[in-house]
Amino acid sequence: MGVCCCKESKEQKLDEIIAKYKDTRGALIPVLHEAQEIYGYLPMGVQKRIAEGLNVSLADVYGVVTFYTQFSLEPKGKYKINVCMGTACYVKGSGDILNKLSDVLKIKNGQCTEDGLFSLDACRCIGACGLAPVIMINEDVYGRLTADDIPDIIKSYKEKEAEAV
Amino acid sequence: MIYRSHVLICAGTGCTASKSTDIEEALHKLLVEHGIDKEVKIVKTGCFGLCEKGPIMVIYPEGATYSRVSVKDVPEIVEEHLVKGRIVKHLLLGDKDAEDVAKSLENVGFFSKQKRIALRNCGVINPENIDEYIAHDGYRALAKVLTEMEPNEVIDLLKKSGLRGRGGAGFPAGLKWQFAAQAEGDQKYVCCNADEGDPGAFMDRSVLEGDPHSVLEAMTIAGYAIGADQGYIYVRAEYPIAVERLNIAIRQAREYGLLGDNIFGTDFSFNIDLRLGAGAFVCGEETALMTSIEGHRGEPRTRPPFPAVKGLFGKPTLLNNVETYANIPVIINKGYEWFNTIGTEKSKGTKVFAVGGKINNTGLVEIPMGTTLREVIYEIGGGIPNGKKFKAAQTGGPSGGCIPASHIDTPIDYDSLNELGSMMGSGGLIVMDEDNCMVDIAKFFLEFTVDESCGKCPPCRIGTKRMYEILDKITQGKGEESDIEKLEILADNIKKSALCGLGQTAPNPVLSTLRYFRDEYLAHVRDKKCPAGVCKALLQYVVIAEKCKGCTLCAKKCPVGAISGEVRKPHSIDVSKCIKCGVCMEACKFDAIITQ
Numbered sequence: 001m002g003v004c005c006c007k008e009s010k011e012q013k014l015d016e017i018i019a020k021y022k023d024t025r026g027a028l029i030p031v032l033h034e035a036q037e038i039y040g041y042l043p044m045g046v047q048k049r050i051a052e053g054l055n056v057s058l059a060d061v062y063g064v065v066t067f068y069t070q071f072s073l074e075p076k077g078k079y080k081i082n083v084c085m086g087t088a089c090y091v092k093g094s095g096d097i098l099n100k101l102s103d104v105l106k107i108k109n110g111q112c113t114e115d116g117l118f119s120l121d122a123c124r125c126i127g128a129c130g131l132a133p134v135i136m137i138n139e140d141v142y143g144r145l146t147a148d149d150i151p152d153i154i155k156s157y158k159e160k161e162a163e164a165v
Numbered sequence: 166m167i168y169r170s171h172v173l174i175c176a177g178t179g180c181t182a183s184k185s186t187d188i189e190e191a192l193h194k195l196l197v198e199h200g201i202d203k204e205v206k207i208v209k210t211g212c213f214g215l216c217e218k219g220p221i222m223v224i225y226p227e228g229a230t231y232s233r234v235s236v237k238d239v240p241e242i243v244e245e246h247l248v249k250g251r252i253v254k255h256l257l258l259g260d261k262d263a264e265d266v267a268k269s270l271e272n273v274g275f276f277s278k279q280k281r282i283a284l285r286n287c288g289v290i291n292p293e294n295i296d297e298y299i300a301h302d303g304y305r306a307l308a309k310v311l312t313e314m315e316p317n318e319v320i321d322l323l324k325k326s327g328l329r330g331r332g333g334a335g336f337p338a339g340l341k342w343q344f345a346a347q348a349e350g351d352q353k354y355v356c357c358n359a360d361e362g363d364p365g366a367f368m369d370r371s372v373l374e375g376d377p378h379s380v381l382e383a384m385t386i387a388g389y390a391i392g393a394d395q396g397y398i399y400v401r402a403e404y405p406i407a408v409e410r411l412n413i414a415i416r417q418a419r420e421y422g423l424l425g426d427n428i429f430g431t432d433f434s435f436n437i438d439l440r441l442g443a444g445a446f447v448c449g450e451e452t453a454l455m456t457s458i459e460g461h462r463g464e465p466r467t468r469p470p471f472p473a474v475k476g477l478f479g480k481p482t483l484l485n486n487v488e489t490y491a492n493i494p495v496i497i498n499k500g501y502e503w504f505n506t507i508g509t510e511k512s513k514g515t516k517v518f519a520v521g522g523k524i525n526n527t528g529l530v531e532i533p534m535g536t537t538l539r540e541v542i543y544e545i546g547g548g549i550p551n552g553k554k555f556k557a558a559q560t561g562g563p564s565g566g567c568i569p570a571s572h573i574d575t576p577i578d579y580d581s582l583n584e585l586g587s588m589m590g591s592g593g594l595i596v597m598d599e600d601n602c603m604v605d606i607a608k609f610f611l612e613f614t615v616d617e618s619c620g621k622c623p624p625c626r627i628g629t630k631r632m633y634e635i636l637d638k639i640t641q642g643k644g645e646e647s648d649i650e651k652l653e654i655l656a657d658n659i660k661k662s663a664l665c666g667l668g669q670t671a672p673n674p675v676l677s678t679l680r681y682f683r684d685e686y687l688a689h690v691r692d693k694k695c696p697a698g699v700c701k702a703l704l705q706y707v708v709i710a711e712k713c714k715g716c717t718l719c720a721k722k723c724p725v726g727a728i729s730g731e732v733r734k735p736h737s738i739d740v741s742k743c744i745k746c747g748v749c750m751e752a753c754k755f756d757a758i759i760t761q
Contacts, residue, residue: 025478026440026460033402033441060461067462067619068443070402086364087559087595088521090609124444126403127367129521130179130216130528139405141182 013038014046018053027054028064032071041072069124077112077119079157081105082136086125093146094133098122100147101135104154117161118154168206170247173223175288177212177374178367178406179528184236185220191239196247205247208297211375213288214529215275218258221288228267232258274544275526280507282515283331283368283491284531287375292410295417298378304423306497307382310389311429319390320346323493326501327513332358332449332486333564333590334666335512335579338493341483344473345391348481353393355384356477356484358454359400359407362446363562364613366593368517369487371529373400373407376491377414381437383490385424386497388435391483396437399454402444411439446563446617450665451484452476453619464621465665486591488517508534512578520546522595523553535576538568542596553598557681561590563610563617564670566677567603586677588670602699603682604689608636610674614667625668628659632675640700644690653679694761704760706743706750710735712757719749719758 017034021027031050036042042065051058065071083089083098098120102108105118112119128134131143135153142153174180174189189207196202213221218232222242229252231242238256245251254261263269270276281287290297298304310319324339345353357380361369373380384396400408415437418424426434440458447453448463455477457463476482492514496504508514512534518541521527525547532541538558542548549555557567566587568575575581579589597606611633620626632655635648656672663669679686688694695703708719708728715733720726727743730736738749738758750758 026458028460029443029457030441033443063462064460068445070442070444087562087593087609088365088519088527090364091522091595091597091601091606124362124403124446125364125366126178127361127370127519128179128182128216129365129367129519130219131182132521132527134182141178143179143182 010038011049014049015053018050022054028056028061029068032061032065036071041075043073075112075116077117079118079137081118081120082123082126083121084124084126084128084132084134084136085122086127086129086132088129089125089133092132096147097133097135097145097150100150101154104151118157166203168204170205171208171225172205172247173208173210173225173288175211175213175219175221176209176406177216177287177371178404179212179216180219180221181406183219187236188220188222188234188239191236192243195239195243199243199248201247208291209293210289211287211292212284212371212529214279214284214371214531215258215526216528217526218528221258223288227252229253230258230266230270231256275528275530275547278536278540278545279531280515280533281531282495282507283372283379283488283517284375284529285495286379287371287529290376292375292377293413295378295414295421295423298376302498303378303494304382306494307385307423308429309497310386311431311433316346316390316392319386319497322497322501323390326496326504327508327511328489328492328496328504329512329579330485331488331492331516331591333561333588335589338485338489341473341485342387342390344471345393345481345483348474350481352395352478352480353391354477354480354482355387355391355393355396356455356458356482357384357396357398357490358449358451358484358486359398359404360442360449360454361401361404361487361591362449362617363564363591363593365519365521365559365595366562366591367519368529368592370401370404370407372487372491372517373404374410377407377411378418379491379494380411380487381414381418381424383493384437385428385435386493387483387485387490389433391481393483394434394436396435397440397458397477398437399440399442399448399458402441408439408441415439445619446613447619447665447667450667453665454484455482462619464619465667467664488592509576509578511580516577516589516592518592518594520594520596522559523549523598523601524596525550532577534578537574537576539573541577541594542573546596549596549598553600556597556599556601557603559587559595559597559606559674560593561588561670561673562593563613564588564666564673565590566673567597567606567681569681571681586673586680588673600697600699602640602695602697603678603685604636604640604695605697605699607675607678608633608640611636611671614671618667618671622662622664622668624659624662625664625671628655628663629668629671631655632659632672636675639686639689640695641702642689642693642700646687646690648690649679649683649686698760701745704745705740706738706745706747706758706760708736708738709757709759712755714755714757716754718752718754722748722752724748 021031047061051061134143220234222231222234259269259273320342328338329335445463448457450465452466453463472482515531517531557569614629615633618625713735720728727739
């Protein structure tokens with residue numbers, strides 16, 4: 001994740017990425033991946049800059065961004081919660097887990113909390129089927145869950161935040 | 166340096182999620198404290214397969230396999246086993262009292278029924294160290310091919326081996342190579358499909374995490390056989406550990422001269438680059454995958470022309486999946502005759518399955534083709550938890566179908582699964598018990614395909630949506646008998662007219678559940694009942710008269726006044742008023758209210 005906060009350095013980084021891939025065939029998707037790592041999402045201004053830099057039309061860039069679920073037009077929470085909706089998790093009750101998270105955070109699937117702390121998404125199989133049902137919060141995987149485990153997990157992140165302040 | 170003990174710790178995604186990295190850190194710290202860090206080597210390996218019992222730790226030379234190890238267990242393992250040489254029996258997996266610990270797993274069906282070819286190195290070597298791969302016959306096949314064999318001899322050997330594509334459809338791999346070799350072109354490409362999108366499948370991820378070099382070696386062999394100098398691995402961005410290990414492996418192979426120019430001093434040069442997917446299921450389809458590598462929306466193209474003639478960037482391209490590649494170095498080293506002895510007449514070798522769902526030993530298994538489903542579920546998988554009854558196994562993900570309990574003795578191979586209306590698929594095998602509703606499962610898969618349909622062709626874009634709507638109607642209790650017929654007509658049309666594999670196979674989960682569980686559909690539409698008790702709209706709350714004490718609590722809690730009855734006498738629920746909120750069931754202290 002990019003840690004820089006000032007606008008100039010982000011743009012500078014983006015230009016470096018574009019320059020790195022400029023002569024590669026099929027560069028658009030790798031560039032978008034790396035751009036999203038800097039910004040956390042892909043706002044229109046970033047898409048425009050990429051389109052100009054790679055000399056492709058903005059329509060192509062926007063088309064690709066909206067085609068792939070990994071690319072987001074909206075900012076995500078500091079803690080991105082992904083609930084695995086793969087078959088193994090589904091038959092073991094991941095729907096209940098998603099509902100519980102939605103209740104606890106008071107947001108729907110695909111939304112972000114007002115304080116920008118948590119965003120909630122149902123995601124495709126993350127391949128940890130042995131531990132089903134699982135959720136991922138950023139890079140951390142929580143497995144063998146029941147809906148009752150959810151409040152404590154969310155609480156632990158909120159406490160971590162409170163300590164940091 | 167020579168070590169007296171080797172401690173293997175699983176560092177696959179499953180065990181990493183179970184905190185195996187913390188265990189490794191704790192272990193390292195204690196080894197230093199005891200001053201034995203120069204005598205005991207920690208090896209981070211790929212997946213052992215038994216994710217359910219993870220994190221797994223194996224200590225050699227004894228061969229002791231410890232399961233569900235936690236950080237708290239580490240001091241005991243170090244002090245007892247590594248310092249004093251005493252096995253920590255209570256952590257052993259399998260027979261805790263076996264005289265020879267290395268044999269404690271002999272009676273554990275999970276391991277004894279397996280035959281590991283594609284997974285040969287997973288859980289054995291450190292995937293981040295090329296030397297360990299080389300020590301296990303790694304790159305020997307490549308050396309043999311480049312220095313002793315002509316390209317057509319390699320293809321001939323592969324054809325004789327009978328290896329079929331492990332990505333789903335089971336096309337003979339040798340033929341595919343031959344087509345790509347025969348195609349004319351100044352530039353050719355070798356691609357690896359590592360866009361493992363089937364929900365409930367993680368075979369390819371485990372190979373990439375546990376043995377990335379086997380894929381690199383096989384792709385290089387393929388490059389020599391068809392005359393290509395560039396390879397691409399298209400891997401899911403959702404697999405960060407696999408991506409990292411592939412990057413390490415490619416770098417090491419380049420350093421060793423096993424990728425790059427003039428490999429083994431021959432005229433042959435080959436390079437491999439990674440391309441990350443971005444979360445689109447359709448990109449697992451071969452033409453869509455290539456469109457995506459080219460940097461576009463991953464929409465499929467019409468075939469013919471097939472990729473072997475006109476593929477990536479319009480050039481002849483060979484595309485195989487991870488598991489197919491992982492088999493190839495072994496086949497070259499041991500010969501096609503050896504490979505022919507494994508499996509069935511038309512399906513040679515083994516298949517890796519990711520077994521999940523309602524089963525005790527969830528995890529990764531590699532079995533010879535022809536093993537029966539019963540063996541997989543009861544002997545390897547350890548049966549169904551909580552004494553429930555086996556209902557069906559789902560293979561092939563959103564493109565596949567169900568195998569019901571009545572066919573549990575079917576030997577698993579490509580053709581037998583096709584006959585049953587399912588398919589081998591990439592290897593996801595989800596077990597379902599009596600608590601799973603088959604209409605709901607069909608709806609789950611249709612919802613998936615509707616979401617993942619790329620929208621290019623109408624049969625898939627519109628047809629699957631209509632099928633989903635009908636299924637939704639049925640699970641809401643609003644279905645009619647004519648809906649079942651409509652589903653069948655739609656399914657038939659979509660299968661015949663969709664552009665790519667995704668659309669053509671999308672109706673399979675519905676057709677297969679209709680074939681084996683038609684009565685369950687009928688119960689939903691005729692009797693408005695969900696026999697498994699899953700579809701909420703069809704549940705009815707009822708009071709068991711014998712258990713009800715007449716405490717009136719439920720009647721007081723009911724928000725719509727649907728419950729009536731005299732004090733100390735059994736109450737009853739008026740179904741026409743009930744809104745199925747479940748408050749009464751939560752309130753009842755005598756478990757007298759159930760759903761049916």
